[in-house]
Structure formats: structure tokens, C-alpha cells
Amino acid sequence: MQDPHWWRQAAVYQIYPRSFADSNGDGIGDLRGITSRIPYLKSLGIDAVWLSPFYPSALADGGYDVDDYRDVDPKLGTLADFDEMIAALHQAGIKLIADIVPNHTSDRHAWFQEALASQKGSAARDRYIFRDGKGPDGDEPPSDWDSVFGGPAWERTEDGQWYLHIFAREQPDLNWDNREVRDDFLKTLRFWSDRGVDGFRVDVAHALTKDMTEPLPSKAELGPEGENNNGQHPFWDRDEVHEVFAEWREVFDEYTPPRTAVAEAWVHTDRRARYASPEGLGQAFNFDLLRADWNPGQFRDIITKNLTEAASSGASSTWVFSNHDVVRHATRYGFPLAGSESTPTETARDWLMSGGTEPDLDHELGERRARAVTQLMLALPGSAYLYQGEELGLHEVAEIIDEDRQDPTFFRNTGVDVGRDGCRVPLPWTKAGESFGFGIGGSHLPQPAWFSDYAVQVQESDSHSHLSFYRRALKLRRELQGDEDFEWIEERSPEVLHFTRLGGWHCVTNFSSGPVDLPAGRVVVLSSSPLVDGRLPSNTTAWLA
Ligand code: GLC
Ligand code: CA
Numbered sequence: 001m002q003d004p005h006w007w008r009q010a011a012v013y014q015i016y017p018r019s020f021a022d023s024n025g026d027g028i029g030d031l032r033g034i035t036s037r038i039p040y041l042k043s044l045g046i047d048a049v050w051l052s053p054f055y056p057s058a059l060a061d062g063g064y065d066v067d068d069y070r071d072v073d074p075k076l077g078t079l080a081d082f083d084e085m086i087a088a089l090h091q092a093g094i095k096l097i098a099d100i101v102p103n104h105t106s107d108r109h110a111w112f113q114e115a116l117a118s119q120k121g122s123a124a125r126d127r128y129i130f131r132d133g134k135g136p137d138g139d140e141p142p143s144d145w146d147s148v149f150g151g152p153a154w155e156r157t158e159d160g161q162w163y164l165h166i167f168a169r170e171q172p173d174l175n176w177d178n179r180e181v182r183d184d185f186l187k188t189l190r191f192w193s194d195r196g197v198d199g200f201r202v203d204v205a206h207a208l209t210k211d212m213t214e215p216l217p218s219k220a221e222l223g224p225e226g227e228n229n230n231g232q233h234p235f236w237d238r239d240e241v242h243e244v245f246a247e248w249r250e251v252f253d254e255y256t257p258p259r260t261a262v263a264e265a266w267v268h269t270d271r272r273a274r275y276a277s278p279e280g281l282g283q284a285f286n287f288d289l290l291r292a293d294w295n296p297g298q299f300r301d302i303i304t305k306n307l308t309e310a311a312s313s314g315a316s317s318t319w320v321f322s323n324h325d326v327v328r329h330a331t332r333y334g335f336p337l338a339g340s341e342s343t344p345t346e347t348a349r350d351w352l353m354s355g356g357t358e359p360d361l362d363h364e365l366g367e368r369r370a371r372a373v374t375q376l377m378l379a380l381p382g383s384a385y386l387y388q389g390e391e392l393g394l395h396e397v398a399e400i401i402d403e404d405r406q407d408p409t410f411f412r413n414t415g416v417d418v419g420r421d422g423c424r425v426p427l428p429w430t431k432a433g434e435s436f437g438f439g440i441g442g443s444h445l446p447q448p449a450w451f452s453d454y455a456v457q458v459q460e461s462d463s464h465s466h467l468s469f470y471r472r473a474l475k476l477r478r479e480l481q482g483d484e485d486f487e488w489i490e491e492r493s494p495e496v497l498h499f500t501r502l503g504g505w506h507c508v509t510n511f512s513s514g515p516v517d518l519p520a521g522r523v524v525v526l527s528s529s530p531l532v533d534g535r536l537p538s539n540t541t542a543w544l545a
Pocket of ligand 1: 061062065101167203264325
């Protein structure tokens with residue numbers, strides 16, 4: 001229990017709380033719902049839960065607009081419910097990673113309300129990024145920057161000043177040069193750590209510190225997010241951000257075992273190690289596999305590069321195929337087009353945007369490949385991050401009518417981007433009944449009829465189901481996992497990826513279109529689809545021991 005390295009090779013399951021399980025029938029998933037499903041989490045075989053924001057919020061951005069960092073959203077429960085949930089998780093041997101959102105508050109946060117009610121130049125405004133506008137009446141924004149969700153990154157307030165919001169207008173950016181802001185977050189980290197939280201997932205960690213020296217550069221002069229800006233971009237990936245995380249590390253290290261953290265930082269691969277250093281957050285997401293095509297060369301390069309990089313920072317690598325921001329991976333890999341120039345994510349987005357309907361999708365191929373890549377991921381050294389519903393092989397829900405959509409990406413880009421609601425639809429637990437067992441009072445995002453076939457109840461009674469496969473894979477992973485060693489084994493065909501871990505655990509994935517032979521003299525302990533005449537069929541991964 002006290003192992004300080006527990007996170008290095010953990011299987012972490014992300015819960016998007018509003019869509020997991022609803023205990024009181026108001027259509028919104030909640031903390032008691034999670035507590036009631038802990039036996040399910042335990043049977044899945046995960047090591048930790050990453051809980052997406054559960055703080056009071058108007059849900060302008062699915063909870064990533066936080067009104068109060070040290071409380072629970074009344075729609076989700078109370079602090080007492082939180083304490084009960086974490087105690088029950090720990091009892092079941094499952095850690096809890098809380099999502100923390102330091103780049104911006106919500107516009108309902110007491111600080112922002114105070115800033116609006118205060119004078120220009122006041123201490124209350126200095127906690128955020130307020131500026132006068134340009135033009136004779138100051139009615140043009142301070143710069144032409146776009147927000148990540150589309151539309152301008154500046155919003156005008158009643159007295160004529162503008163504030164910066166890199167995301168939605170309900171998410172004003174904090175000023176991390178302000179000591180009070182820094183201290184308040186240290187207080188928040190202690191607040192949750194004292195309540196037993198084992199680690200933190202740090203939302204947009206690469207945006208906190210900003211250089212707002214005038215004149216502000218125009219957007220044409222800015223490099224895009226994620227490019228190698230060498231710390232020169234006014235808000236993405238500045239070097240000073242690591243001073244913030246060094247202070248956080250001191251707080252994490254006050255606890256036994258030290259609290260952990262994983263950075264969400266969409267930065268150039270070469271700069272990721274800074275976030276993952278032991279003096280900083282300790283670990284950082286890489287979204288490289290999540291963007292990979294069904295292409296063995298890409299997989300191989302990504303794996304090699306990330307393992308090398310993790311070794312250089314002292315962190316372990318992270319792997320992820322799905323989360324609450326992207327089209328589900330069973331769907332991404334269900335496009336026969338995947339393999340063309342564009343990544344599966346782009347292909348899937350294009351399909352969604354063009355009003356794509358579910359029949360266009362090759363469901364079976366998508367699920368089969370999703371199992372194959374997941375099994376490959378689970379054999380890699382490092383932590384595997386799983387997203388609720390992927391264990392069921394769920395696909396993206398394409399058919400959501402405009403009136404039901406919730407994501408600000410949709411509202412700020414009408415007709416251009418349908419947004420992320422399709423991966424956030426409440427889970428199906430039972431084959432039939434109200435909201436497929438999610439709750440007794442409907443579901444805040446509508447569930448499609450086909451969810452019935454994917455329900456937990458249906459899959460639990462089928463030993464060949466996606467869920468049964470995940471359970472077996474996670475259980476075996478625990479048994480087979482040793483140190484973080486890794487070695488590629490060369491195969492005759494570049495379409496076959498084969499690697500081994502020191503203990504003699506082999507993982508072979510067949511990306512080619514026909515069956516291949518498996519290495520002789522070993523026993524197949526798991527395959528993502530059935531073997532054919534003892535051979536590994538296409539779109540399949542096998543583990544041998
Ligand atoms: C992160 C979250 C995303 C959210 C954004 C703004 O990227 O994963 O869901 O919209 O930050 O907080
Ligand atoms: Ca509820």
C-alpha cells in the first residue's frame with residue numbers, strides 16, 4: 001500500500017463522473033454512483049481511478065470550469081460522499097487521482113466575481129489577466145488570439161476591460177505571476193491530499209505561466225500549440241511553468257507515500273520530459289499512440305521514442321488510446337480509411353462532421369483492432385490510462401441532435417465541429433430498462449438503442465466479450481509484469497510487432513492482412529481475437545509466456 005512507485009506501471013481508469021452511474025435518478029452520474037460500482041472496478045483489475053472534475057460547476061465545459069476547488073458539486077454529492085467513496089476505493093485496493101484545473105477558474109468562481117466588481121488595476125483583477133482593449137474606444141481586443149474552442153480568446157467586461165480565456169469565455173485564465181494564486185493552489189493540493197487523494201491529473205499543465213509583455217504578438221506570429229516553441233510562445237509551454245511545479249512537488253513530498261501527478265501537456269515530444277521530471281510533476285501524458293494510425297511503423301517509432309524519453313526523465317512512460325476529449329478508439333479504428341494519409345482521429349472527426357451515421361462504420365473491425373492495440377499497450381512498461389466504456393468496446397455516439405449537445409466546442413464552432421459529447425454518453429449497465437441501468441431517471445446525454453448490446457450485464461455473461469477480454473488482460477498484466485525492461489524482437493515481416501519483457505513475457509501484434517506464425521516453444525496466454533489453426537490472424541495481439 002505504501003509503495004512510493006505504485007504509479008509507475010499502474011492501470012488507471014478514467015471516470016467522467018456525470019456519465020458513470022447515477023444513484024439518485026436525476027439523470028446525472030454522481031459520487032455515490034461510483035461508490036456503488038466499486039465491485040465492478042475491482043473486478044476489472046485496475047490500480048487507480050482518475051476522476052475527472054467533480055467540483056461545483058455550471059458545466060460550461062463538462063466541469064473543467066471550476067467554481068470552488070475545495071468542494072464537491074452538489075449535483076454530484078457532498079464532501080462526505082467523497083470521503084466515503086475514497087475510503088471504499090482504498091478498501092478495494094484502488095487509488096484515486098483527482099483532476100485539477102489550474103489554468104482557469106470558472107466565471108462563477110468567487111475570485112472572478114470579485115474581479116468583475118472591482119476597479120481596473122485592483123488586486124482582485126490581478127488574479128486574472130485583464131487588459132485594456134485597442135482602438136480609440138478600447139473596443140478591439142488586446143490581441144487577435146483565438147480560443148482553443150474557437151472564437152476570440154478575449155471577452156469584454158462591463159467597464160470596458162477585456163479578460164483572457166484560452167478556452168471558453170466561462171473559463172477566465174488565472175495569472176500565475178500572482179503569489180496569492182500560487183498559494184491558493186498549494187492549499188488545494190493539501191486539502192485533497194489530506195483527504196486521501198493519491199495523485200493529481202493536471203489539466204493543461206503547459207499553459208499556466210504567460211508572457212503578456214506588450215505589444216502582444218499577433219496570432220500569425222504565434223506557433224501552434226504543441227509545436228516546438230522553445231519556451232518562446234506567450235502561453236504554451238513556457239520554461240517558468242516548471243517553477244510552479246517545483247513548488248507543487250514540495251507539497252507532494254510532504255506525504256507518505258508522496259502524492260503523484262501526471263501532466264496533460266500537449267507539447268513537443270522533446271520538451272515533455274521537463275513536465276515528467278522527479279522535481280516536477282513526475283509523469284506526463286503522451287498522446288502519440290492516441291493519434292497513431294493502424295500502422296506498425298508508427299507504433300514502433302512512438303514506442304521506442306517514448307520509452308527512451310521516459311528513461312531520460314526518470315519517469316515511466318504513459319500510454320493512452322481514449323479519453324473524454326477524443327473520438328473513442330474502437331470507432332477510430334473502425335474506418336477502412338484508416339491507413340490513408342490522415343490519422344484515424346482526423347478521419348473519424350471528418351466522418352462525424354459530415355453527419356456520419358453509425359452504419360458507415362465497420363464496428364467489428366474497430367473493436368477487433370481496439371482490442372489488439374489495447375493488449376499491445378497493456379504489455380508495455382509504464383502506466384496505461386483507460387477511459388470508462390472502452391472496456392465495453394463502446395463506439396463514439398454519432399447521432400446526437402443539436403439540442404442535446406453540451407460541449408462548448410460545438411457551440412463555438414457550429415457547423416464545423418460537433419465536439420466531444422459522443423464519447424461522454426452515460427454507460428450502459430443493463431440490457432434493458434431505464435437508461436440501461438445508468439440510473440432510474442434518464443440520462444443527461446441520450447443513449448442510442450445499440451448501447452443495449454454493449455451493456456455490462458450482457459458482456460459479463462459472455463466469456464468472449466470485450467469486457468471479459470479486458471478483465472483477463474488486466475489480471476494477467478499484474479501477474480506477468482516485472483521491471484520496466486523492454487526489448488524489440490525482429491520479425492521477418494515489418495507488419496508484425498514483437499517485443500519482450502525480461503521475465504519472458506512476449507507480445508506479438510499482427511498488423512498485416514493475413515495470419516502469421518507465432519514464436520515456437522511458448523504458450524499463448526491471451527489473444528485479443530481467437531487464433532486460427534494455431535496462427536495469429538490479422539488485427540490481433542497475442543501474449544506468450
Ligand atoms: C483539458 C481537458 C478538456 C478541457 C480543457 C480545458 O484539455 O481535458 O476536457 O476542455 O482542458 O479545461
Ligand atoms: Ca445523480
